[in-house]
Amino acid sequence: MTFDYAPAPESRSVVDIAPSYGLFIDGEFAPASDGKVFKTVSPSSEEVLSEVAQAGSDDVDRAVKAARKAFEKWSALPGAERAKYLFRIARIIQERSRELAVLESLDNGKPICESRDADLPLVAAHFFYYAGWADKLDHAGYGPNPRPLGVAGQVIPWNFPLLMLAWKIAPALATGNTVVLKPAETTPLSALFFADICRQAGLPKGVVNIITGDGSTGASLVAHPDVNKVAFTGSTEVGKAIARTVAGTDKKVTLELGGKAANIVFDDAPIDQAVEGIVNGIFFNQGHVCCAGSRLLVQESVQDELLDALKRRMATLRVGDPLDKNTDIGAINSAEQLARITALVEAGEAEGAERWAPACELPSAGYWFAPTLFTGVTQAHRIAREEIFGPVLSVLTFRTPEEAVEKANNTPYGLSAGIWTEKGSRMLWMANKLRAGVIWSNTFNKFDPASPFGGYKESGSGREGGRHGLEAYLNV
Amino acid sequence: MSDRLSVLKTYKLYVGGKFPRSESGRVYEVTDAKGNWLANAPLSSRKDARDAVVAARKAFGGWSGATAYNRGQVLYRVAEMLEGRRDQFVSEVADAEGLSKSKAAAQVDAAIDRWVWYAGWSDKVAQIAGSANPVAGPYFNLSAPEPTGVVAVLAPQESSFLGLVSVIAPAVVTGNTAVVVTSEGAPLPALSLAEVLATSDVPGGVVNILSGRTAELAPPLAAHQDVNAIDLAGADAELAKSLETAAADNLKRVLRPGRVDWTADPGTDRLLAFLETKTVWHPMGV
Known part of the structure; x- marks a missing residue:
């Protein structure tokens, strides 16, 4: 039922x-x-x-x-x-x-x-x-x-x-x-x-x-x-x-x-909270966010567990009428932007990454894109390098904190980054090493007029x- | 009057903590204000500029990661070494700028004092440029400055030593590394400063010094994709415009040239010009 x-x-x-x-x-x-x-x-x-x-x-x-x-x-x-x-x-x-x-x-x-x-x-x-x-x-x-x-x-x-x-x-x-x-x-x-x-x-x-x-x-x-x-x-x-x-x-x-923020999840992170943060990071505002957490860097040992939970959560996202109070993901802002997202997603598939999206009925009129994630993404893929500015998440993995920093910083952008770990010293070490203007640790996409923002x-x-x-x- | 023939110095570049000649093998004649020959200085090439960027990048992690206290002490050590070589710099500045010994001495003294002044900023700049941000929610939120990265510095053309020190010290005290293009006509005080830096615990590559034609060296630095910022102090208006245009390609931070009285209190402008503000959020809860 x-x-x-x-x-x-x-x-x-x-x-x-x-x-x-x-x-x-x-x-x-x-x-x-x-x-x-x-x-x-x-x-x-x-x-x-x-x-x-x-x-x-x-x-x-x-x-x-x-x-x-x-x-x-x-x-x-x-x-x-x-x-x-x-x-x-x-x-x-x-x-x-x-x-x-x-x-x-x-x-x-x-x-x-x-x-x-x-x-x-x-x-x-x-x-x-x-x-x-x-x-x-x-x-x-x-x-x-x-x-x-x-x-x-x-x-x-x-x-x-x-x-x-x-x-x-x-x-x-x-x-x-x-x-x-x-x-x-x-x-x-x-x-x-x-x-x-x-x-x-x-x-x-x-x-x-x-x-x-x-x-x-x-x-x-x-x-x-x-x-x-x-x-x-x-x-x-x-x-x-x-x-x-x-x-x-x-x-x-x-x-x-623009940005191509890394959202970095360590194996000790509270998975449910991290999943909420990942979803908020990339699907907030249809992913039309310059500081969106569009590259998920997940520690190898928790990759399967995290992706299972993330997919379950993505399947509950409601895409549709922006004026409906239960809608999570609204419309893509323009036909032009939809075309850009579509082109990059097609490039992701063509370059060999694996595309996944939950079953999701999209309205017939207007511009829509289902929440999407890619696994098997390498740093050379366009979907790992270019800003998509849509509800599309690229998943990469890492083993050590050093590797996470290396991958996170491997971009001409430097607007924001996310860190998910329960270990305070590691969080601060990572925050120090990441070359980005806003670091969200154990949270994402928080804004406040008192908080400086920029890249x-x-x-x-x-x-x-x-x-x-x-x-x-x-x-x- | 002694008959002894003096030993002349071969002036060399300073790149990655070493003193190479220009890879191009070129030199140019440096004269005093009256046109008398002083020395042959290396006429650096675009390749020298690129090598210097590589050295500066390599040094950035260690230097920016050093404690502020450590950077402050290293820079203070530079001032100590300068004081010991005061007479040498007075004579070089007098020759370079056509100044009397007493006026040159005033420039050198001011330069040493300025170096001391900037050295003390290393562990204070974060406290004037950072902030604790009272956001409307249960979050710890802190902003702190970090060095921008590799800074290309076109040293002032007229003030060969005080001006030079006034552009190098603020860039590196906060953890940036620098590729410095000396005054084109008066490069010798800068090349001698390299000898001081090399004996002052400044890690190799933190400051790299190139003599030559500003108009030849600046464009490859302004266009270099691994340079994060450029100080245009030594560029004229026309060159500055073309360099700023080239710098847009990777959105370097650009400090435009302006009329600067190098003897005046410098304020914090140059110190703050090559910093990025990083803001870190963390939830508060039990």
């Missing part, structure tokens, strides 16, 4: 999406100067949610000018006053968090339980945290009276649209910068709703400008000569292009890029979060 979950959909009525949106520049919504628009669809149904403006270089210029004009007064405002605006924003986000969570799940495809319980609480917390810094910058360890940089051009990805906006805008405003932010092409809506939150908070015009568009919009923002600071979260490939664009200029740049090597430079996150926006 099998038990099925009854559908438990979250109501869409809490969010009211307009049929079209303009660019938010200098406190007003206006169409792109050439009138261009593009559609944003829900990846779980392919339903068109809205039509948004495609900003061209004239619009970028207008937005930068608005931010420049607003900078003079905003940066001169006492920190305590800036703080109060940010506290207001944090509170309004809390008030509107259900609406924003549903919106995010519609536009991004992530399960409502994640947008509701992870993204939105972290968004509000991030504004609340940096609000408190605005009038304490003299004590942040960057010398007396550290100054803002000016206009920040910020380009964010589609995996955590509103959370990445918070990571960018909160520290920028707290330190007295003004902002032009470009959300990802496939997930523009929550940033546009944030524009309305700025209005409700009474934020002065031009302090935050939101321009929607594709990669060309982002490129022209980054290249704009009157932008003082570039902050980007996204692919390593685009990060490198940005680093070339800003070469030879005075622009300060911070990059949060080594080709995973980017600079930190977001915590006291460290202020530096990116200060003239130090």
